[in-house]
Amino acid sequence: MRPALLMQAEHDRGAHARGLAPAAGAYGVYAANGEVALRGNGLARLPLQGVGDAFLGVLEESEVYALPQGTPLPAGSRLLSVRECAAYLPPQEMSLALAAIGLANWRASHRFCPRCGGALAPQRDGWVLVCADGHENFPRTDAAVIMAVTDAADNLLLANNLRHRENRMWSILAGFLEPGETLEAAVRRECQEEVAVAVTNLSYVGSQPWPFPASLMVGFRARSTQVRPKLSVQSDELVAACWFDRAQLSEALLAGELQLPSEGSIARMMIDTWRAGEE
Numbered sequence: 001m002r003p004a005l006l007m008q009a010e011h012d013r014g015a016h017a018r019g020l021a022p023a024a025g026a027y028g029v030y031a032a033n034g035e036v037a038l039r040g041n042g043l044a045r046l047p048l049q050g051v052g053d054a055f056l057g058v059l060e061e062s063e064v065y066a067l068p069q070g071t072p073l074p075a076g077s078r079l080l081s082v083r084e085c086a087a088y089l090p091p092q093e094m095s096l097a098l099a100a101i102g103l104a105n106w107r108a109s110h111r112f113c114p115r116c117g118g119a120l121a122p123q124r125d126g127w128v129l130v131c132a133d134g135h136e137n138f139p140r141t142d143a144a145v146i147m148a149v150t151d152a153a154d155n156l157l158l159a160n161n162l163r164h165r166e167n168r169m170w171s172i173l174a175g176f177l178e179p180g181e182t183l184e185a186a187v188r189r190e191c192q193e194e195v196a197v198a199v200t201n202l203s204y205v206g207s208q209p210w211p212f213p214a215s216l217m218v219g220f221r222a223r224s225t226q227v228r229p230k231l232s233v234q235s236d237e238l239v240a241a242c243w244f245d246r247a248q249l250s251e252a253l254l255a256g257e258l259q260l261p262s263e264g265s266i267a268r269m270m271i272d273t274w275r276a277g278e279e
């Protein structure tokens, strides 16, 4: 099974060059509000601004920086969402784009120190925001679990979320981690809370950054020991939930009764893996 595009996200974060002045040939990329500047079919390569640039890493021996909000874009460049970028960008450029988006979201939403209310300014290559009192604020990542739950007969649990009622998109369950909780406990709790199903046999699938604004999706497989245990939709976020066997899902897709999450997402990869009968 082809890994989900965003799960391939990995670029050289250039730890050796952190804290140093930009090298010759360094350039900037720009992200704002979940969108990335492209020119032609690649990331728009822009001049450094000097103030507020954040070091992202190294691509093909050039240092790459995320430029601060409000950087003017040259003619010929355009802002595209991550989904739109997926049609153009190779994995390393996508990885840079995700890092730039995450940093931009963090900096846009952390303008004042949560401890003293003082204004924050970037330090250490843009990866720390510091107030006049020296309180340091680091980028945060909010973990969420996403789980492909199967029953004892290998049927898959899919649900229709309220946000996707209109487009009839059905997907696997997901939810945010709570403070002090393990990933495994979050999987079990979300299954109980959302559809009242007990799951066991958890195994890790992989993770996908989703910096909108600051999430990391952590994928698990999980099983119910029963066959098609009754689903009781508890959550007001869900419209409906159902067990599917492979033929049922294929027929529903063919008939246009539902659609699956977009290709490239960890949710789609996990559903496709089950449809292909792969572990």
Ligand SMILES: [Zn+2]
Residues within 6 Å of the ligand: 113, 114, 115, 116, 117, 118, 131, 132, 133, 134, 135
């Ligand atoms: Zn402070």
